[in-house]
Amino acid sequence: MTDLAIAAHGLRKSYGDKTVLDGVDLAVPEGTIFSLLGPNGAGKTTAVKILSTLVPPGPGSGPIRVGGHDLAGEPQAVRAAIGVTGQFSAVDGLITGEENMLLMADLRHLSRREGRRVTGELLERFDLAEAAKKPASTYSGGMKRRLDIAMTLVGDPRIIFLDEPTTGLDPRSRHTMWQIIRELVSDGVTVFLTTQYLEEADELADRIAVLHDGRIAAHGTAEELKRIVPGGHVRLRFTDPAAYQSAASALREASRDEESLTLQLPSGGSQRELRSLLDWLDAAGVEADQLTVHTPDLDDVFFALTGGAGVPAQPTKPNQPKEAAG
Incomplete structure (x- = not known):
């Protein structure tokens, strides 16, 4: 368990009589991309909120460790080790991209000099330097998402939660985001990715767990999951x-x-x-x-495991037919 960035046992959460997570086990090795896949309302965001200390786990949940720290006993240490990019942008459109970054540096308690250094480096890395002095409200959707992730990286977190990071992006921006995620992992960062895009999980994740009705319906690599389904x-x-x-x-x-x-x-x-x-x-x-x-793909897996309930909306995939002709 020492090489696990995230380890959760029997994760539970209910809201009233609605059970959202019903005994979910998660094990995410360091330096990998783990994808939690499921339809809207499956509990993906709730899992992220619990693991990032935003909401407490429900009664009966087992031990949870994030970044080597006990979630219940060391919440501050967990927060220091992680970064979170939620479904909805945390970017403040009334101030510039640079000011958004500096605000995050202040929240991370960086010195003024260190905050400016980190801000400059991240704006350059995410190709936002030219737009740094412009109000964030003028940014495109892809630029706002890149700024969102850049803000998440202030403080050099080793574990990053990305909750549906490409929802609403055009295909070009989505592929740019995929490249950014791959680069993060090549630097040793662990990425916990939730998505409803089957193609995205297939493209990025080292391991995938399919969440359905509050439980993990199946987990493994993309190829292992595809072998669940006959029909090739x-x-x-x-x-x-x-x-x-x-x-x-x-x-x-x-x-x-x-x-x-x-x-x-x-x-x-x-x-x-x-x-x-x-x-x-x-x-x-x-x-x-x-x-x-x-050959069966993740679409087939998803239908088989969830009965097609709440089928994820797929992004446009030009020139990527399901069947390869020869």
Whole structure:
């Protein structure tokens, strides 16, 4: 447990008769990106609020350690070790970006000289130096989010909670934010990321936990979660009816679509399986006009684990089809 940045056992929280978290266990290794994935209302933000000392855990919760400190006994030490970027921007639009940063430096009890040094470095790092003297209200959504994270980094926290950091951002700003998150982790920071974007968790997280009805429905790497769901297949499409019939006769396990001259075979999509299939087609002198591979993705996992309830809204993903054609 010494290499865990966050360790929570039996995390519970209720509001009235509404149970939000019902015995959640979390283990986040240092220097990794951990993603808590779930639909709106699943309890992701509540988990962040508890782990960042903003609200107390509910009765019956087990021990919680953040940054090596006991949450109940050492809340100040926990706060000194973490940074939090919430769903809604903490940026004050009435003052400049630089003034927002200096205000945060004051809250972190940095000296005036150190505060200015850190402010300058972070504004430069997040490509905000040119806009530093402008009111934050004039910033784009992506710029405000970058400023939000820059403010979080004042004080050099080793654990950062990012609660749905890319909600509402355009695709370019979202990818910029992803790069920033990767750079933070390369510097040794631990990132606890909540998101409702399946693509985001798949792209960034070392490990993912799916939260549903107050419990962890499944956890693991993205690839481990995808293996939970059956349904991977290879689809062969033909334009020559004779070639289609030859292939259908030999590949008896394939499901058929006579109208579209398509065969679909169960497959995990591994290189070995594809090579074997292509070798068979070559040896039989059968040529498919199109071959597509489908492997389960996090969308499939989410539907399987949550029954599709509260399906996350997906960002636009141009040029990223679910099936890769070959």
